[in-house]
Amino acid sequence: MRICMSFLVRGTVPVHYNYLIQSAIYHRLPTRLSRALHNKGVVEGPRRFKMFTFSRLYGDFTRSDEGLVYRDRAYLCFSSPLERVVMEVYRSFLRDPVLRLGGSELNLEVMNVVEPPELGSKTVVYTLSPIAVYRKSEVGTRYYSPYEKEWELLISLNSLRKYHALRRRYLKTGLVVRPLKAGLSRVKYKDNVVFAWRGEFEMRGPKSLQMVVYEAGLGSKNSQGFGMIEVKGRKLRELISVE
Numbered sequence: 001m002r003i004c005m006s007f008l009v010r011g012t013v014p015v016h017y018n019y020l021i022q023s024a025i026y027h028r029l030p031t032r033l034s035r036a037l038h039n040k041g042v043v044e045g046p047r048r049f050k051m052f053t054f055s056r057l058y059g060d061f062t063r064s065d066e067g068l069v070y071r072d073r074a075y076l077c078f079s080s081p082l083e084r085v086v087m088e089v090y091r092s093f094l095r096d097p098v099l100r101l102g103g104s105e106l107n108l109e110v111m112n113v114v115e116p117p118e119l120g121s122k123t124v125v126y127t128l129s130p131i132a133v134y135r136k137s138e139v140g141t142r143y144y145s146p147y148e149k150e151w152e153l154l155i156s157l158n159s160l161r162k163y164h165a166l167r168r169r170y171l172k173t174g175l176v177v178r179p180l181k182a183g184l185s186r187v188k189y190k191d192n193v194v195f196a197w198r199g200e201f202e203m204r205g206p207k208s209l210q211m212v213v214y215e216a217g218l219g220s221k222n223s224q225g226f227g228m229i230e231v232k233g234r235k236l237r238e239l240i241s242v243e
Helices: 017-026 032-037 083-095 151-165 207-216 236-240
Strands: 002-009 042-046 045-048 061-062 068-070 071-079 097-103 104-112 122-127 136-137 141-145 176-189 190-205 229-233
Touching: 002 083, 002 236, 017 032, 017 083, 017 097, 017 176, 032 083, 032 104, 042 097, 042 151, 061 176, 071 104, 071 236, 083 104, 083 141, 104 236, 136 151, 151 176, 151 207, 207 229
Parallel strands: none
Antiparallel strands: 002 071, 002 104, 042 045, 061 068, 097 104, 122 190, 122 229, 136 141, 176 190
């Protein structure tokens, strides 16, 4: 399930806002649900998936020494295969339509529940937030690019684990995700820099698996604001119905 929102912006938005948005999402959930999602998530073996993702904060802005100055509106999408999580966030914005990020206030203007896309055996998607793929070792964290073999393997394994965590069924066929045009993004989250990739990608695999990553996010660090995708041809402003 997915919602997309348009906000009228007052004040300067911090440049590194991923953690602020993530924290705001947790605070908008009922306490028990928030704690369960944050501390446990959806378990698959030793892995815990938070099972939600969100987009970059889109809109026309300029960058100043203080942060990001939006001309008028900013656009944000939130997605999860856990319908209750999305509905709780939706209801929270009806009760309290102001999203506070640092010293800025984003006042909700429009909020839409987005219709699920039509997916084929092969689907072209674009990123609403860049895709992070990495592996940890004794020497540190290694991020991969979509032009490396490990990217495809890790994306496929990650998607299959999410599917099993949600559906409790195994699929024999994973996802193949290949870049059509991609560029590197460096995004600061807390004190760390995440190397992730934005652009257009071709996604092949079972439709049910594609839908899981459409709602939960592609790759890793989804709940930190990475891996949100949309089907090419479905424009963000049209999904929000803002002229």
